[in-house]
Amino acid sequence: MRKSFLTKLTGITVAVSLLLAATACSSQDASSNAGSEGSASSGADNGVSSEAGSEGSIIKVSMGRQTLQNVTFPDGDTYEDNAYIRMAENKLNIDITDEFEANGDDYDRQVSLALSAGDIPDMMKVNTLDEVQELYENDLIADLTGVYEEYASDYLKSVYDSYEGRAMENVTFDGMMMALPGTNTDSGPSIVWIRSDWMEQLGLNIDEDQDGCITIEDVEAIAKEFMDKNPENAENVVGIALAPWLTSGDPDGTFSMNSIAYALGAFPKTWMEKDGNVVYGSTSEEMKQALAVASGWFQEGILDPQVGTRTWDDITALLANGQCGITFGTWHIPDWLLNNVYALNSNAKFEAYALADANGKVNCKHNNATAGYIVVSKDFDHPEIAIQIANLFYDELVNSKELLEEYPEVASYVADGVDGSSRPFNIEVNSYTSLLDDYSDLERCLNGEITVEEVRTSEQRSNATSISAYLEGNEDATGWSKYHSRSKGVELIQTLTEKNQFSWLTPIFPQTTPTMETNLANLEKLEEETFIKIVTGDIDVESGFEQFVTDWNKQGGEQIISEIAEQLQ
Amino acid sequence: MEGMKNKKRTAAKRRSEMSYHFMVFPGLFFLILFSYIPMVGVIMAFQDFVPAKGLFKSEFVGLKHFIYMFQLPDIGKIIRNTMVIALGKMIFGMILAIAFAILLNEIRIKFMKKTVQTIVYLPHFLSWVVLASVVTNLFGLDGSVNQFFTSIGLDKINFLGSSKVFPGLIIGTDVWKEFGYSSVIYLAAITSIDPGLHEAATMDGASWWKRVWNVTIPGMLPIILLMTAMNLTSILSAGFDQIYNLYSPIVYETGDVLDTYVYRIGLVGRQYSFGAAVGLCRSIVGMALLLSANALTKKLTDQKIF
Structure with missing residues (x-):
């Protein structure tokens, strides 16, 4: 009798606790709300410290910072405590602490969480304008209009002005500047990077007219040769590997099949105008052809048989292990991704090519003028510090030689190419034509037309030094990286621009519409799922793609298009 | 007095x-x-929940999020995936745990019994984040399992990239991870069975099978029923961390479950209210199942769970 009562009691307890576990989802959301009350107290903390600041002591600044995986710091340095941070702290009399740090997508999740808790650090980077807007609507961030006017240096203002208002327009809400935008120059195409040491070894020759353009057939042929001959005797060789998402909204999407699509006239994940109508690039007829090419490669075994489950890190490993010798990516991947190949094999060399369409033109699209935004908490009493940090890093550090003499450890950071994400703000603020402007200095310096001292920016000066050293036989990894990213990557963009080989598309950059908010995530799922299935042959290209277009329109795509069209009017 | x-x-x-x-x-x-x-x-x-406005000032929208949820084009497929995987885990997990408990109980060497038990329930304490990479290395296209298949002349199977195999992989690896741990409770139930019953059965000439079938299992029945009812409450959660660490768009067809879907749409897209609506629905379904399981066991066996 007693025992059965006990059993019952345990039963009830377990039952109740399990039920509670089942409601855990909703309870999590509620606890996040509790955090919003907590924000008031953190605001009070700031008040105390800033009062101290006005008496000439150190002002505390908490930050949310997006980091990068595999960044090599000099011994002992971290994201929170490195030469750049120390310089900012010393110059501006502040103390920077990181409230949160995270890589890539994880960072966006951190921002989401901070936003839902209503408790944000004094300054943080956010990646999208929608987040800025949400922060603005929730009244969490400060209006920077006044401090920008007062504190921003003339140079900094001229950089933003080079976008003819497009940069500032993006961050202006109801006439107020709500964020410091990172600028976004055109990134150029997704370059085809091919192991040139292998091509030499196997006696392969492409691009005989030396214009930097090759065709889809060339890529296919090279991939086949690399697989057959396997120059590094690696196990499980792979012709071409692609990331699971296959296409990217950025023209230069690394590990994406963008360049194949662009060469066929398709612009995946792009809103654009065509014959007076708004269209979505992924649903175009040309996209189907691009998928047909990839699917053909999959059947022939040129495309990685594990495409879809092969992660970003896996693909990097394929390249580093010499299992794969062709990849697609932006001009600066030698600095942070292909350097992994060099680390394992110092004989590795890459050549950069662009994929041309049937008319010999390289299709590419313009970027939005801004990318990455620094927002300042409404509760932070010194919003001008954000502008001062920007002045320091995007004006003084770029233009002043004295600053580097004053801070030799920063000079060595620049010289060693320690990643820019280690600066307090992980955004870039460059003038619209900066990429090619900077390169022209570098090129003239390497040609001997000007001396290193005459190069305008400190970053390019250090690039010039390390590239010259590399060309003279120094096997330093930075030299290898900079040589490949500049003298190969940017050089290609420069050549194509000079010879007028680019055919530019200006996409539409719509605000998030109501239907996008509710349906876009689902549409993206539909797109990714269908595309990977088409490529791996799970569904037929013709009928599968047609079905996709129908479903896409039916599940909200059509609605979104009409909403964007309305926005444009 | x-x-x-x-x-x-x-x-x-x-x-x-x-x-x-x-x-x-x-x-x-x-x-x-x-x-x-x-x-x-x-x-x-x-509500249309806005964090800054808080819980009591956000605008009420009635059943909007519930209606939206059931209008999502993939919702049927996702609920189906969730139930297939959750039921599979539950059924196979229980059968294996019960069988294992009965067999383990037969081991007479105490040292052996303890050692086997410990070894078998250790995986329970490992996180799926860690185990996912083990699974990927074993079952990937170049993994050990496929290498074995090739060596005996079979075709490779893309376990992680095939919609047909993926749910099986998820169920199988979860059962492997958890059966040892869940067998502990069944083992306890077995030891509480009066040894006199076994002795009497042996006297009457019952074989080992007969004793298992007519003494051990009936003795465990209340616990088995209890566990079934408990497990039924989680029928709509198929294990987020496991699937999230192993799936990819290529297996969304059969591998995308309620948790992962809500995570992608709700949390990453910051649709809190929608997430809460799904959570609430799931709790209601869980509670309804628990109550009906209780009523059913009362009717069938005249024993109540609570």
Whole structure:
């Protein structure tokens, strides 16, 4: 009798606790709300410290910072405590602490969480304008209009002005500047990077007219040769590997099949105008052809048989292990991704090519003028510090030689190419034509037309030094990286621009519409799922793609298009 | 006189039990703090929740999020995937755990018994984040399992990239991870069966099979029923961390479950109210299943869980 009562009691307890576990989802959301009350107290903390600041002591600044995986710091340095941070702290009399740090997508999740808790650090980077807007609507961030006017240096203002208002327009809400935008120059195409040491070894020759353009057939042929001959005797060789998402909204999407699509006239994940109508690039007829090419490669075994489950890190490993010798990516991947190949094999060399369409033109699209935004908490009493940090890093550090003499450890950071994400703000603020402007200095310096001292920016000066050293036989990894990213990557963009080989598309950059908010995530799922299935042959290209277009329109795509069209009017 | 004595005893008894009540108190406190108070958050499911406006000032929208949820084009497929995987885990997990408990109980060498038990339930304590990379290395296209297949002349199977195989992989690896741990409770049930019953059965000439079937299993039945009912409450959660670490768009067809879907759409897209609505639906389904399982067991076996 007693025992059965006990059993019952345990039963009830377990039952109740399990039920509670089942409601855990909703309870999590509620606890996040509790955090919003907590924000008031953190605001009070700031008040105390800033009062101290006005008496000439150190002002505390908490930050949310997006980091990068595999960044090599000099011994002992971290994201929170490195030469750049120390310089900012010393110059501006502040103390920077990181409230949160995270890589890539994880960072966006951190921002989401901070936003839902209503408790944000004094300054943080956010990646999208929608987040800025949400922060603005929730009244969490400060209006920077006044401090920008007062504190921003003339140079900094001229950089933003080079976008003819497009940069500032993006961050202006109801006439107020709500964020410091990172600028976004055109990134150029997704370059085809091919192991040139292998091509030499196997006696392969492409691009005989030396214009930097090759065709889809060339890529296919090279991939086949690399697989057959396997120059590094690696196990499980792979012709071409692609990331699971296959296409990217950025023209230069690394590990994406963008360049194949662009060469066929398709612009995946792009809103654009065509014959007076708004269209979505992924649903175009040309996209189907691009998928047909990839699917053909999959059947022939040129495309990685594990495409879809092969992660970003896996693909990097394929390249580093010499299992794969062709990849697609932006001009600066030698600095942070292909350097992994060099680390394992110092004989590795890459050549950069662009994929041309049937008319010999390289299709590419313009970027939005801004990318990455620094927002300042409404509760932070010194919003001008954000502008001062920007002045320091995007004006003084770029233009002043004295600053580097004053801070030799920063000079060595620049010289060693320690990643820019280690600066307090992980955004870039460059003038619209900066990429090619900077390169022209570098090129003239390497040609001997000007001396290193005459190069305008400190970053390019250090690039010039390390590239010259590399060309003279120094096997330093930075030299290898900079040589490949500049003298190969940017050089290609420069050549194509000079010879007028680019055919530019200006996409539409719509605000998030109501239907996008509710349906876009689902549409993206539909797109990714269908595309990977088409490529791996799970569904037929013709009928599968047609079905996709129908479903896409039916599940909200059509609605979104009409909403964007309305926005444009 | 009799009554007085009785009263006195109750008072004394109550006093001696006071200490136990105190012991329950901290647990109860945390239960209320972390489980009951947050239930207020359920309101969110009926609002367009904006964090800055808070729980009580956000706009009420009624059943909007529930309607939206059932209008999602993939919702049927996702609920189906969730139930297939959750039921598969539950059924195979229980069968294996019960069978394992019965077999383990037969081992007479105490040292062996303890060792086997420990080895088998260790995986329970490993996180899926860690185990996912083990699974990927074993079952990937170049993994050990496929290398074995090639060596005996079979075709490679893309376990992680095939919609047909993926749910099986998920169920199989989960059962492998958890069966040892869940067998502990069945083992306890077996040991509580009166040995006299086994002796009597042996005297009557019952074979080992007969004894398992007619003594052990009936003795375990209440626990088995209890566990089934408990597990039924989680029919709509198929294990987020496991699937999230192993799936990819290529297996969304059969591998995308409610948790992962809501995570992608709800949290990453910051649609809190929608997330809360799905959570609430799931709790209601879980509770309904628990209550009906209880009623059913009462009817069938005349035993109640609670």
